[in-house]
Amino acid sequence: MSETQNLTLVQAVRDGLATEMELDDDVVALGQDIGANGGVFRATQGLQDEFGEQRVIDTPLAESGIIGSAIGLATGGMKPVPEIQFSGFMYPGFDQIVSHMARYRTRTRSRFSLPMVLRAPYGGGIRAPESHSDSKETFYTHEAGLKVVMPSTPYDTKGLLISAIRDPDPVVFLEPKLIYRAFREDVPTEAYEVPIGEAAVRREGSDVSVFTYGAMTRPTLEAAENLAEEGVDAEVVDLRTVSPMDREAIVESFKKTGRGVVVHEAPKSGGLAGEITALLQEEALVYQEAPIQRVTGFDVPVPLYAMEDYYLPNAARVEDGIREAVEF
Amino acid sequence: MSETQNLTLVQAVRDGLATEMELDDDVVALGQDIGANGGVFRATQGLQDEFGEQRVIDTPLAESGIIGSAIGLATGGMKPVPEIQFSGFMYPGFDQIVSHMARYRTRTRSRFSLPMVLRAPYGGGIRAPESHSDSKETFYTHEAGLKVVMPSTPYDTKGLLISAIRDPDPVVFLEPKLIYRAFREDVPTEAYEVPIGEAAVRREGSDVSVFTYGAMTRPTLEAAENLAEEGVDAEVVDLRTVSPMDREAIVESFKKTGRGVVVHEAPKSGGLAGEITALLQEEALVYQEAPIQRVTGFDVPVPLYAMEDYYLPNAARVEDGIREAVEF
Amino acid sequence: MINIYESTITAAKEIPPYGEEGEAVSTIQRDPENRVQVLDEDGNLVGEPPDLDEDTLIDIYRDMKLARHFDERAVSLQRQGRMGTYPPLSGQEGAQIGSAHALADDDWMVPSYREHGAAVVRGLPLKQTLLYWMGYEAGNDVPEDANILPVAVPIASQIPHASGLAWSWKLQGHDDTAGICYFGDGATSEGDFHEGLNFAGVYDVPMVFFCNNNQWAISVPRERQTASETLAQKANAYGFEGVQVDGMDPLAVYKVTQDALEKARNPDEDQPRPTMIEAVQYRFGAHTTADDPTVYRDEEEVERWKAKDPIPRLEAYLRSEDVLDDDAVAEIEATVERQVDEAIDAAESEPRPDPEEMFEHVYADLPPELQAQRDEFVATVDRHGKDAFLEEE
Amino acid sequence: MINIYESTITAAKEIPPYGEEGEAVSTIQRDPENRVQVLDEDGNLVGEPPDLDEDTLIDIYRDMKLARHFDERAVSLQRQGRMGTYPPLSGQEGAQIGSAHALADDDWMVPSYREHGAAVVRGLPLKQTLLYWMGYEAGNDVPEDANILPVAVPIASQIPHASGLAWSWKLQGHDDTAGICYFGDGATSEGDFHEGLNFAGVYDVPMVFFCNNNQWAISVPRERQTASETLAQKANAYGFEGVQVDGMDPLAVYKVTQDALEKARNPDEDQPRPTMIEAVQYRFGAHTTADDPTVYRDEEEVERWKAKDPIPRLEAYLRSEDVLDDDAVAEIEATVERQVDEAIDAAESEPRPDPEEMFEHVYADLPPELQAQRDEFVATVDRHGKDAFLEEE
Ligand SMILES: Cc1ncc(C[n+]2csc(CCOP(=O)(O)OP(=O)(O)O)c2C)c(N)n1
Ligand SMILES: Cc1ncc(C[n+]2csc(CCOP(=O)(O)OP(=O)(O)O)c2C)c(N)n1
Ligand SMILES: [Mg+2]
Numbered sequence A, B: 001m002s003e004t005q006n007l008t009l010v011q012a013v014r015d016g017l018a019t020e021m022e023l024d025d026d027v028v029a030l031g032q033d034i035g036a037n038g039g040v041f042r043a044t045q046g047l048q049d050e051f052g053e054q055r056v057i058d059t060p061l062a063e064s065g066i067i068g069s070a071i072g073l074a075t076g077g078m079k080p081v082p083e084i085q086f087s088g089f090m091y092p093g094f095d096q097i098v099s100h101m102a103r104y105r106t107r108t109r110s111r112f113s114l115p116m117v118l119r120a121p122y123g124g125g126i127r128a129p130e131s132h133s134d135s136k137e138t139f140y141t142h143e144a145g146l147k148v149v150m151p152s153t154p155y156d157t158k159g160l161l162i163s164a165i166r167d168p169d170p171v172v173f174l175e176p177k178l179i180y181r182a183f184r185e186d187v188p189t190e191a192y193e194v195p196i197g198e199a200a201v202r203r204e205g206s207d208v209s210v211f212t213y214g215a216m217t218r219p220t221l222e223a224a225e226n227l228a229e230e231g232v233d234a235e236v237v238d239l240r241t242v243s244p245m246d247r248e249a250i251v252e253s254f255k256k257t258g259r260g261v262v263v264h265e266a267p268k269s270g271g272l273a274g275e276i277t278a279l280l281q282e283e284a285l286v287y288q289e290a291p292i293q294r295v296t297g298f299d300v301p302v303p304l305y306a307m308e309d310y311y312l313p314n315a316a317r318v319e320d321g322i323r324e325a326v327e328f
Numbered sequence C, D: 001m002i003n004i005y006e007s008t009i010t011a012a013k014e015i016p017p018y019g020e021e022g023e024a025v026s027t028i029q030r031d032p033e034n035r036v037q038v039l040d041e042d043g044n045l046v047g048e049p050p051d052l053d054e055d056t057l058i059d060i061y062r063d064m065k066l067a068r069h070f071d072e073r074a075v076s077l078q079r080q081g082r083m084g085t086y087p088p089l090s091g092q093e094g095a096q097i098g099s100a101h102a103l104a105d106d107d108w109m110v111p112s113y114r115e116h117g118a119a120v121v122r123g124l125p126l127k128q129t130l131l132y133w134m135g136y137e138a139g140n141d142v143p144e145d146a147n148i149l150p151v152a153v154p155i156a157s158q159i160p161h162a163s164g165l166a167w168s169w170k171l172q173g174h175d176d177t178a179g180i181c182y183f184g185d186g187a188t189s190e191g192d193f194h195e196g197l198n199f200a201g202v203y204d205v206p207m208v209f210f211c212n213n214n215q216w217a218i219s220v221p222r223e224r225q226t227a228s229e230t231l232a233q234k235a236n237a238y239g240f241e242g243v244q245v246d247g248m249d250p251l252a253v254y255k256v257t258q259d260a261l262e263k264a265r266n267p268d269e270d271q272p273r274p275t276m277i278e279a280v281q282y283r284f285g286a287h288t289t290a291d292d293p294t295v296y297r298d299e300e301e302v303e304r305w306k307a308k309d310p311i312p313r314l315e316a317y318l319r320s321e322d323v324l325d326d327d328a329v330a331e332i333e334a335t336v337e338r339q340v341d342e343a344i345d346a347a348e349s350e351p352r353p354d355p356e357e358m359f360e361h362v363y364a365d366l367p368p369e370l371q372a373q374r375d376e377f378v379a380t381v382d383r384h385g386k387d388a389f390l391e392e393e
């Protein structure tokens, strides 16, 4: 049996990066404060010592420059893994993401693919200042050509990150910083892949299907356990990849239960919950027994942290959503 | 009765701007090539002659600078109307839109509102080069604090633009360039408002509700007329404002017909069709008789123009969608 | 990096005199590397001091002490869990207070997120700054008469706003309003710095772009941020002057800022209104309370810069000029402590926010969908109780 | 604006000689305003010519003729409705062809959208350029051995790519690869220009940033784009040299580009690898075929610049040196016409695209949802027929 380490999610990021950098000289990490400082969340801690300043590179403070030059590095045959310090600071580089990262393969008829992984911690709940808590994954899922991954466990994080780096297409890798250090898991020391595009059923159940991903997986599971005591048997599906979504797994679970809830911290309007609802009623309307509930962030800017716990879905709100779906 | 002029949609833009600039000295227009050149689509033709170089201002080639300095102008008490030459070039200014334009009121507890209107022509079908045909309205509808308007007729365009300029909140005003010159309408010469947030029923019908907006309103109406000959009576609802959406009008129409189709040229995944579908099944599931059909752009970059007519929904595809909804 | 300061500042004798009759802008029209200085590290006069009365000099001293003391208390509040992440300013008081004092009453200030010192000079109550970093929306309430734009978290993003704001004065004919826009050394790498300064040059707006070059952008040292020798010289790309000033010398900062503001208001013919000032300084503490600077910089470097601390420097000068004595200093210290105590008490008395607050100020009028979200959520919180949502305090 | 060219270029005598023994980079290390020139408007030698053999000189001439003729045909195709919007290059051949010829075989070119002339020098078939502007995805097919990145439509967005590409060579130890990145005068206002050049300075990458300053960004003249006196001086903000060259003088362009590429490959110690070249030139025609320049500029201005046309200028010089005569010119013209004819025929024989093409090249492997979208759409097109979708051709 292979060796394992007991790692937090952020340590799994570091380990996934280190493992793949060890195996593939073309992989370089770049970003603000990722070198000596090891990243503001320590996701690259010690990597510069291990791989040198040519492979773990501190950049100037310029997101478009970071993403744009990573695109250039990729056209030069490298596999860059740029880090943006917080997902709310991807916006200054948005044009590079949308106009280039997503479209370069199409524009060059696959002469150039961009095997790059754009990493950023996303989401709220850590009492961070303004702009540090955004969860705007649909900005990226709405742009064809990108894959968007949002892991929820240390094991998946390492495996998905390695898959993302090996993927010939550009991947936006959004890390749930709320649970960077929330728990540990045994993670193999060697390289392994968790496939991009496959959801995981975290809890089997027969009464209702709850779809979620990233940091919201934990309150969702908590709610499911709480409701089990009341005799409600919820299935929890963790999407893991939000683009392309595992539509088969989503539809299959829903066909079984006929009831659905989607949980995410992104704002409701235009969030993935709407997309999943549309998918379900396209593919499985005849199975549907109740309106699909959206338990999401509100259509407001994420408030400063004294109020952010109001903003973020929690177990209580998820339970309410499940009850509504079940009791309809 | 008030005087009218027979105007195209782009002339109505110009007329709306001129009318309001006449009435309100605080209104200034700024953007690339909007001065002597009158805008690349002539939406500001002659305005610089009329209002001078201090109110119709050519800017350097810098979208973030245009939007950011417009925000500054608004904090200084003006009502700026920045133009971005094509909506696909809003991305370099995305951080200013999302982090500031949308959130300034919240951040300042309404001390500063930003009464600005960010205009841009959007959408495909005019055989323009790459990046010139994007229809990415959900990037903006997903961001609270913004209003997003997408008119489909000359009359509405003038009235909505005036409402937008007078609105104390920032408005993204996306103009359907495909139909800039497609037809004319009688448009009052005086100032008038078309309220933001209200949909318009363009065709009443009883069998199926078709929701659309902007440039897609025309092929949708064409499809509805074609199908009327086959005895299918489609109601066509033009949203006009896509954020906040007129949920009441949408739900009301659907309750009447029990069948729905949404038509937009934005990509399917993450497009407004998903949001509308989710809304309908939340508010009116018991009325629903068939899956809601999404007739949309595909999840691919808008192709170069030789293929763009494949990309854009047309009457044939809308008809197919309506038939699917009706025949389910 | 550690030699940047020394290398030019020690060449004090090369700094030409300025401020003489008829040479109002000579602190500005100079080589960017020729850093302006008035006081040396020990508070001795090495340049022409600005023309300030004693009260103003004492005010500058007092405001620096206030900023320093506030900063120390804020850091300790954070350590005690009474406040969230906070960006300290110690070491940077000379630049903040010196420049803010040069503004006229009607002038405006466009901050980044570290100018708590400058903000208090401009009329922002300390309580507001505390509330903001304690995560309360109420911290965003700014008195109507405080001419200050809000904190801007995305680096450099406030710079185009500053250009636009100053442009609005020109378009509206308020000839004599001017402003100052603060940002860091790291901010000069962002596209918004470039676009903002370029707009300022093209429309020739009355704005002073004030770079608090504290040598570090979190862990990235100044010399890895850009290959240009000075940051000040970047102004040349936009057609106006850039000047370096000793940012830990409050009198030099005052002088240069005043000259730049004067030029912004009343330029000579063909003289551009905007100026970029690079105030060379150092942040003594961490980037924010979430940062550990020992990982990326030496204590020795910090000590070297602490020798240039703007507060003892101005104090020594004012004592030597008999403007301050032990009693005055003691009284200032007591006042400052009381002021900060009161602000902390006031901030900590702020009630827990209500859920509906989250929906206020998103739009002038709440759209129906958002009303529905609010009403449903308020009902949810009523049903479960606030404690199911907010952590106990 | 109309005086920019004259004001410095007419001061030809002030331009110091360069290219003398041991002064390999003297075309670069000079004041940005001191514009490099080799030929005057009439083709007379006013500076040291680059060391080029006759064949290369003739190639440069031929390629300029090819670019001009292609351009004229393309504009006329557009007028006849046989092509979509097209950005003409006439007037800019000197800058494009002169600089592209200075590249070594393994070097790379990073274009904007107007460098059809430079692209053909780098091995891109004319047919591809035609197909691209005819809206065919097939136009995006670039031969594997053509070292050229794709057309970049969003202004300045290719500049950070160029920095990254050159950086990859350094990281991978390909010491002797270098590249050229083209952009316009308007592009210098974008944040990506700033961020891209700053990265190039910080990582000291072997890239030449070549600004085709054609005086206009659509209708916005150079002097309203920025308040800086030259564009070249902007390089100073990034710690490397900027130089102005007469962009309508192909030999001066060649020389400066060659020197900059040489420095990129083999810098002296402490010499930065990157350079920014501002090639001062003019676009004779419209911005694109969708543009009407008479709305914003005078015919007189155009005429003044036409007097500097790079083609007759080099032709005059080559004739005076007996490198060209009437027969040679006639033969070149005939060849060029044939080449363009053939390319147009080939492009116009391209079959109408199939609907499934739209789904190719979005991902390496089509995800299931996209397969479903494709299959459904193909069925739809089969059902209705292509003509229900594509306009008749
Ligand atoms: C666009 C953006 N990117 C990244 C960050 C994260 N961040 C916050 S402060 C900072 C460093 C800023 O350095 P500098 O401009 O020198 O200002 P200082 O903090 O030293 O005052 C960074 C990278 C941010 N706030 N905004
Ligand atoms: C980001 C962006 N904004 C606007 C445009 C529209 N546009 C196309 S070309 C152009 C002018 C470019 O001027 P310049 O950089 O001088 O290059 P030139 O066209 O003169 O070669 C503009 C504004 C664009 N393509 N990209
Ligand atoms: Mg700093």
Ligand SMILES: [Mg+2]
Pocket: D184, D185, D186, D212, D213, D214, D215, D216, D217, D218
């Ligand atoms: Mg140009």
